[in-house]
Amino acid sequence: MRFLSAGVKTAVLQSRRMASLLINDSKYAFLKDLGLSETNSGVFNGKWAASGPVTQSFSPANNLPIANIQNGTTEDFDKAVVEARKAYEQWCEVPAPRRGEVVRQIGDKLRANLQNLGALVSLEMGKISAEGVGEVQEYVDICDYATGLSRSLEGRIFPSERPGHTLLEQWNPLGVVGVISAFNFPCAVYGWNNALALVTGNSLIWKPAPSTPLTAIAVTKLIEEVLKANNLPGGLCSLVCGEGDVGQALVKDKRVNLVSFTGSTEVGRIVGQQVQGRFGKLLLELGGNNAIVVNDDADLDMVVPATVFAAVGTAGQRCTTTRRLIIHEKVYDQVLERLKRAYAQFESRIGDPLESTTIIGPLHNHEAVLKFKASIAEAIALGGKVEYGGKVLERDGNFVLPTIVTGLKPDSPVVLRETFAPILYVLKCKDVDEGIRINNSSAQGLSSSLFTSNLQNVFKWMGPKGSDCGIVNVNIPTSGAEIGGAFGGEKETGGGRESGSDSWRQYMRRSTCTINFSKQLPLAQGIKFE
Numbered sequence: 001m002r003f004l005s006a007g008v009k010t011a012v013l014q015s016r017r018m019a020s021l022l023i024n025d026s027k028y029a030f031l032k033d034l035g036l037s038e039t040n041s042g043v044f045n046g047k048w049a050a051s052g053p054v055t056q057s058f059s060p061a062n063n064l065p066i067a068n069i070q071n072g073t074t075e076d077f078d079k080a081v082v083e084a085r086k087a088y089e090q091w092c093e094v095p096a097p098r099r100g101e102v103v104r105q106i107g108d109k110l111r112a113n114l115q116n117l118g119a120l121v122s123l124e125m126g127k128i129s130a131e132g133v134g135e136v137q138e139y140v141d142i143c144d145y146a147t148g149l150s151r152s153l154e155g156r157i158f159p160s161e162r163p164g165h166t167l168l169e170q171w172n173p174l175g176v177v178g179v180i181s182a183f184n185f186p187c188a189v190y191g192w193n194n195a196l197a198l199v200t201g202n203s204l205i206w207k208p209a210p211s212t213p214l215t216a217i218a219v220t221k222l223i224e225e226v227l228k229a230n231n232l233p234g235g236l237c238s239l240v241c242g243e244g245d246v247g248q249a250l251v252k253d254k255r256v257n258l259v260s261f262t263g264s265t266e267v268g269r270i271v272g273q274q275v276q277g278r279f280g281k282l283l284l285e286l287g288g289n290n291a292i293v294v295n296d297d298a299d300l301d302m303v304v305p306a307t308v309f310a311a312v313g314t315a316g317q318r319c320t321t322t323r324r325l326i327i328h329e330k331v332y333d334q335v336l337e338r339l340k341r342a343y344a345q346f347e348s349r350i351g352d353p354l355e356s357t358t359i360i361g362p363l364h365n366h367e368a369v370l371k372f373k374a375s376i377a378e379a380i381a382l383g384g385k386v387e388y389g390g391k392v393l394e395r396d397g398n399f400v401l402p403t404i405v406t407g408l409k410p411d412s413p414v415v416l417r418e419t420f421a422p423i424l425y426v427l428k429c430k431d432v433d434e435g436i437r438i439n440n441s442s443a444q445g446l447s448s449s450l451f452t453s454n455l456q457n458v459f460k461w462m463g464p465k466g467s468d469c470g471i472v473n474v475n476i477p478t479s480g481a482e483i484g485g486a487f488g489g490e491k492e493t494g495g496g497r498e499s500g501s502d503s504w505r506q507y508m509r510r511s512t513c514t515i516n517f518s519k520q521l522p523l524a525q526g527i528k529f530e
């Protein structure tokens with residue numbers, strides 16, 4: 001290097017940096033098959049046109065860079081809104097069933113790329129293969145759901161109290177839907193929004209999490225192919241990768257009619273107030289501190305695997321992860337012992353999320369590992385006992401042991417906080433009523449489950465004095481919601497639903513029309529007009 005000129009040195013360093021990118025490793029050939037390259041534009045508005053700084057996306061399994069991404073700027077965002085708006089003007093006039101046909105094609109395109117895209121989700125986010133593929137499958141499923149929905153976006157007709165009049169309700173698209181998504185579901189969250197927003201006649205602008213841009217770029221490239229094949233403008237599904245500044249531009253822009261935000265309660269609180277401040281529409285899917293309540297009549301053979309799946313899956317980084325296990329005192333010791341045995345069984349299967357034998361992958365980044373350590377330390381300081389785990393693994397990547405903590409009060413600050421890591425706080429209750437009280441003591445209201453074999457408990461749990469969460473499962477864990485049936489939460493989880501039976505209405509506005517088909521104008525009766 002000593003004898004090289006400055007320009008040559010830069011070129012040599014540059015080529016070394018490129019060679020060390022995982023995209024150039026044949027093990028990850030699926031990245032190029034998805035149309036990704038060493039450096040990728042992170043802005044799509046019909047054209048790929050980013051003008052911001054170049055960053056990198058890293059694999060949580062080894063902290064090595066996967067590929068480079070050129071981010072967008074707020075100016076890029078501005079151009080994307082213009083294109084999204086233009087695309088909307090055309091798209092809103094396409095009949096809904098034809099819009100459904102385009103969404104069906106997007107679903108098919110994803111189906112054809114299921115394994116590759118799933119592998120990218122695993123590589124970039126860190127979740128195991130089955131979950132990476134499962135996440136893309138969720139997008140496919142919502143496309144199917146939305147395709148059917150496109151033929152049933154029904155309005156209603158009401159009888160009027162006036163003779164010769166009828167009340168009609170019609171649903172119209174909103175315009176541009178802005179989607180800001182979280183790192184832990186880099187594909188499915190956009191999918192839920194994308195499929196429903198499209199069939200309801202809207203265009204979209206997507207601002208993905210800064211640490212999972214490659215998944216967003218790969219998804220958008222697949223959508224681009226479908227739009228092109230249908231002679232539709234690419235601006236219909238615009239993308240602007242970037243940091244919080246791009247997110248802020250989206251949140252504050254009046255041309256964005258609905259802001260659909262998925263992320264932490266902390267950021268969601270700011271976003272919510274800002275969108276309200278400009279009278280924009282909002283959909284907030286925020287944090288969760290989910291509990292499973294185990295009654296003494298529960299089938300413990302179901303409780304143990306369900307808890308492990310929901311507390312340890314995605315290394316505790318699902319919004320619906322079980323973070324609190326509230327066990328009836330009569331079965332407390334038995335459940336705890338069985339859980340500890342189950343956790344020990346999986347220790348040898350922590351590892352590379354792309355290996356088929358792996359059951360637990362890494363945390364997403366080093367910051368998450370620090371938060372894991374801080375919460376364990378706080379739990380111990382508050383008198384908690386680490387029954388299992390509690391350690392960071394000495395190896396490349398961001399691996400920790402899934403952890404069980406007992407001995408804390410249900411209202412301990414650390415128990416009431418969502419730490420995005422596999423820490424399970426095990427608590428005791430005297431009966432279902434106390435279990436419900438503890439469940440409801442969290443500020444968030446995303447997901448909850450009751451394990452019982454008693455029908456009276458089931459209806460109490462579902463009713464007004466039961467769980468105050470959006471998801472109130474019985475005998476299945478807190479995660480694993482189904483597309484058409486359930487999603488979304490209450491309290492500090494935000495509000496609104498990205499998925500579920502009536503969520504399409506949130507992507508539309510209702511127009512109510514009173515039609516007078518008589519020759520009378522009853523409102524003006526008795527008044528003479530010249």
Ligand code: NAD
Pocket residue numbers: 180181182183184185189207208209210242243244246247248251262263264265267268270271284285286287288318319320418420446488489493
């Ligand atoms: P985060 O709040 O840090 O970031 C979410 C998104 O907001 C990112 O795209 C980020 O760049 C953007 N952002 C950051 N600051 C912003 C600002 N000031 N204005 C506008 N946008 C801004 O969340 P995260 O760490 O990516 O995700 C984890 C969180 O998301 C957890 O709390 C989890 O529970 C929650 N989550 C909820 C659901 C749900 O459906 N309820 C689903 C997935 C994740």
